[in-house]
Structure formats: structure tokens, C-alpha cells
Amino acid sequence: MDINNASAPAPLRVAVIVGSNREGRFAPVIRDWFLSRTEDFGGFEVDVVDVAEAELPTALSFNPSDAVKAELGKVSGRLAAADAFVVLTPEYNHSYPAGLKNLIDWHGPEWHAKPVGFVSYGGLSGGLRSVEHLRQVFAELHAVTLRDTVSFHGPWGQFDADGQHLDPESANTAAKALLDKLSWWAHALRDAKTVRPFSA
Template identity: 45%
Template sequence: MSEDDRLNVAVVIGSTRRGRFGPTPARWIADQAEQRGGMKVDLIDLAEADLPPILPSDDATLPLPEQVEALAPRIEAADAFIVVTPVYNRGYPGSVKNAIDWFFTEWQAKAVGFVSYGGVTGGLTSIEQLRPIFNELNAATIRNTITFPDYQDKFDELGQPTNPELLSSLAKGFLEQLTWWAEALREARRKVPYPG
């Protein structure tokens, strides 16, 4: 596979909370994607992106904030997204919704997968709330997810999985499904612009 044929996959670290766990599973899934081959990974940390919390009016003549202008080409370039999200109070963090809402066409006709973490449910409620939001943006969420219930036990102090064989197996199926959708949607976008 040539460099140009690789899928551009953006791994989005959704939590911006101090002392957050999100970078650990984000780096792990990014590493799994890169090891798989055929993927070029862009790790997007919403804490570093520092998107403004107040959205602009609908006046398209006004300039966008520089943080949005900086992130827009990275979102646009992605063929697929892996959103890494915690569960806060049975939902996803506001930082994820804020990042979603700053963009629109950049998400269209692209594949979205989820990695979540939390208590007993591992963040499933976050994922189920995010699915219809991405659907509204004409993105395709994949069925497979990776969840980390009681996540503190799943990685050691160095950020390495405590059960690497199991997690590698989960990542394999997840990334195969993400790849299928991402390649199909990329091919469709190349043939006909999305009618959004």
C-alpha cells in the first residue's frame, strides 16, 4: 500500500479534565492502528486544541477563532475518527460536544468508532448518546466499540495494557470494521461529493 492510499485516522482525546485518563487508551489505540498498517494516525488532544466554548453566530463573514482554523484541516483530512471518551454523569464530556459543534462538513461521510472508559459500564452511555449526534452530521458510526469498565485496572502505571492479548484481539476487530467503512466511504466521496 502506498503512502497516498493509507487511511487518515484521527484519534480524538475527548477529556480535558486535569488528571485525566484519556491519553492512555488514546495512545494505545493509536499504536494499535499504526501497527496494523495502512493507517496514518493523527492524535488530536482537545485539551491542547483549546477550542472556545462559545460558538459564533451564523454570520459566515466573521473570522473563525484561530484554534478552530488550526484544527479544521486536521478534521477535514481524516477519513475516519476514533473518539476516546469518558463517561461523566452518564454522558459524554462537554469538550467532545463542543469539538463536534465547531465543525460540520468536515465530519460528513466518514467513519467514526468509539473507545470509552468509566465505572461499571465502561462509558457505554457516552457512546450511545454520541451515535445520534454523529448521525445528524451524516457520519457513519461503526457497531464495534472498545470499552474499559473499571479502567484503572486495564493499564499499568506505564500506560501498558495489563492483558495485552485480549486488548489486541478487541482492537483487531474494531480496526477491521473501521477500515472497511472508512475505505468504502472514502471511495464514495472520491466518486461523488456527498450531497449534504
């Protein structure tokens, strides 16, 4: 095969999931910073899925009403279309937010055989305890979680009023490492599924 004439692979579709819906949340600052990192990295088509905009009921049902199906329809297709996910999560009480768990639990096949990266923030732990809990959840959903993460320890003093990181070198390096691995796994799993469809 002439590699000079080989067509470039299609861009990877990445759903960036904003996991906090708390009033006054810091999540938009982290979201905007991370999106700028994906733009610099290239090769991604990014879709932001925000739990604050997904009005899903907290009571799960095997037979959801038409109203619930309509709300699910606003999110489910976007998750299904994604080749990979990045979850932005704070840490609440040593774990991740209830709204994020709700979004995850309303879906199943949408997560299967896809990589999941994490960007976390919080106090001294930088949100890493929420990430460790999420790894168990996504393992049950046949997703592949990445070892490399981005974590912000006490992020409230790390950004200026315009959302610019005051000392970005370490965070930018961590983001590049995460995106490198996300790209590798997303390409590998997408290619594998064209040869052998995944079955849970």
C-alpha cells in the same frame, strides 16, 4: 487490469480524537495504548486531535471572531483531511464530556460521510453510555458510526505504571475488530465520494 501492477491505495488518514480535557485525566494512557494498536494494524496515517489543546470557546457563533477563526484553523483542516475518526471518550454523568461536544459542534462538513469508531472508558458501563449518546450526534452530522467498539470497565487497575495493559488479549481483539471495520468503511466511503460527491 493487471492486479499485480495496480497501485496500492493511499493510506487512510485517521483522526484520533481525545475527548477529555479534565485535569488528571486517564485519557493519555488509553490514547497511547490505542495508538500502539493502530501501528500494529498498519495502513493508517494517524493524527491525534486532543480537546485539551483545542482552545475553542464554548459559545457557538455563526459569525466567529478572527481569534476564534484562528483557533478553529488549528483543528478544522485536520478534521477535514481525515478519512475516518476514532473518538476516545470517558463517561461523565452518563454521557460524554462537554469539551468533546464543543469540538463536534464547531464543525459540520468535516464529519460528513466518514466512519466514526469509539474507544470508551469509565466505571461499570465502560463508557458505553457516552458512546450511545455520541451515536445520535454523529448520525445528525451524516457520519457512519461503527457497531464494534473498545470499552474499558474500570481501566485504572488494568494498566501498569508504564501504560502497558496487564491482560491485553480481550482488548487487543476488540481493537482489531474495530480497526478492521474502520478500514473497510473508510475505504468504501472514500472511494464512493470520488464517484459521487456527498451532499448533505
